[in-house]
Amino acid sequence: MPGRADSERETVEIALLLEGVYQHYGFDFRNYAKASLRRRLWRRVHAEGLHTISGLQERVLHDRSAMERLLLDLSINVTSMFRDPGFFASFRQHVVPSLRTYPFLRIWNAGCSTGEETYSLAILLREVGLYDRSRIYATDINEAVLDQARLGVFPLDKMREYTQNYIRAGGTQAFSEYYVARYDGAQFSRSLVENVVFAQHNLASDAAFNEFHVIVCRNVMIYFDKSLQEHVHRLFHESLARLGVLALGQKETIRFSPHEESYEVLDAAEKLYRKVR
Numbered sequence: 001m002p003g004r005a006d007s008e009r010e011t012v013e014i015a016l017l018l019e020g021v022y023q024h025y026g027f028d029f030r031n032y033a034k035a036s037l038r039r040r041l042w043r044r045v046h047a048e049g050l051h052t053i054s055g056l057q058e059r060v061l062h063d064r065s066a067m068e069r070l071l072l073d074l075s076i077n078v079t080s081m082f083r084d085p086g087f088f089a090s091f092r093q094h095v096v097p098s099l100r101t102y103p104f105l106r107i108w109n110a111g112c113s114t115g116e117e118t119y120s121l122a123i124l125l126r127e128v129g130l131y132d133r134s135r136i137y138a139t140d141i142n143e144a145v146l147d148q149a150r151l152g153v154f155p156l157d158k159m160r161e162y163t164q165n166y167i168r169a170g171g172t173q174a175f176s177e178y179y180v181a182r183y184d185g186a187q188f189s190r191s192l193v194e195n196v197v198f199a200q201h202n203l204a205s206d207a208a209f210n211e212f213h214v215i216v217c218r219n220v221m222i223y224f225d226k227s228l229q230e231h232v233h234r235l236f237h238e239s240l241a242r243l244g245v246l247a248l249g250q251k252e253t254i255r256f257s258p259h260e261e262s263y264e265v266l267d268a269a270e271k272l273y274r275k276v277r
């Protein structure tokens with residue numbers, strides 16, 4: 001069991017490492033949720049064959065490839081197509097009708113990871129006849145996952161699970177029409193990303209860059225501490241048009257945030273909110 005002095009030293013070493021990473025590379029993990037951050041840092045310490053957090057600090061500040069490995073550990077990229085299918089079914093039901101009233105739609109998929117969520121949104125929009133007038137800005141802090149997203153090749157052995165998700169999400173076509181099998185990958189149709197811009201954007205430090213009718217940011221803020229969550233809520237509030245829709249992940253909420261009063265709930269269970277002020 002580490003003593004109090006050890007744990008205080010560890011806290012200081014973590015703070016120094018995060019500050020160093022921020023100053024040197026500009027990646028700001030200083031306000032990420034502490035427990036999960038600590039676990040991931042130690043995993044990287046051991047994976048690098050090191051023994052201390054300060055040893056890791058020295059390595060990442062002198063070796064960019066070590067920083068890239070750490071970035072992958074810290075930016076937790078797990079995702080899937082039509083993840084939480086009830087969300088997409090609810091989006092069709094509660095959000096799509098109001099989107100039909102706009103001649104042009106700007107959608108921000110923040111924290112898009114390897115793109116499975118973005119392709120799912122594109123498929124949904126195509127099936128409801130809104131894709132041609134939509135532009136999706138799909139952003140993530142991590143360039144490596146964006147490269148994968150641009151390729152649009154997802155593991156073939158996932159397609160059975162994704163097909164089931166798609167059906168539960170209210171999909172109306174044969175899911176297999178959207179991809180062709182290539183070796184062990186499923187290459188999704190390029191037409192799904194014709195109206196998608198993939199770009200790096202850091203929710204912790206980058207500014208608003210457009211005004212959106214919909215912001216989808218699921219399973220990202222869960223890794224942030226309260227102050228960073230509030231910062232991101234402010235950014236989203238600033239970036240949403242009036243009556244724009246905010247979509248969060250299953251374990252995330254607008255409740256208890258300073259912007260709670262600015263939204264009405266469209267679907268509490270599926271975390272869909274409409275900006276009203």
Ligand SMILES: C[S@@+](CC[C@H](N)C(=O)[O-])C[C@H]1O[C@@H](n2cnc3c(N)ncnc32)[C@H](O)[C@@H]1O
Nearest residue numbers: 075079111113140141142202203204218219220
């Ligand atoms: C668990 S994935 C969620 C992917 C997808 N939204 C979903 O729900 O399946 C979290 C993503 O957030 C990204 N992320 C973490 N911190 C970020 C930040 N400060 N700015 C932008 N993206 C960030 C990670 O790189 C990762 O791809």
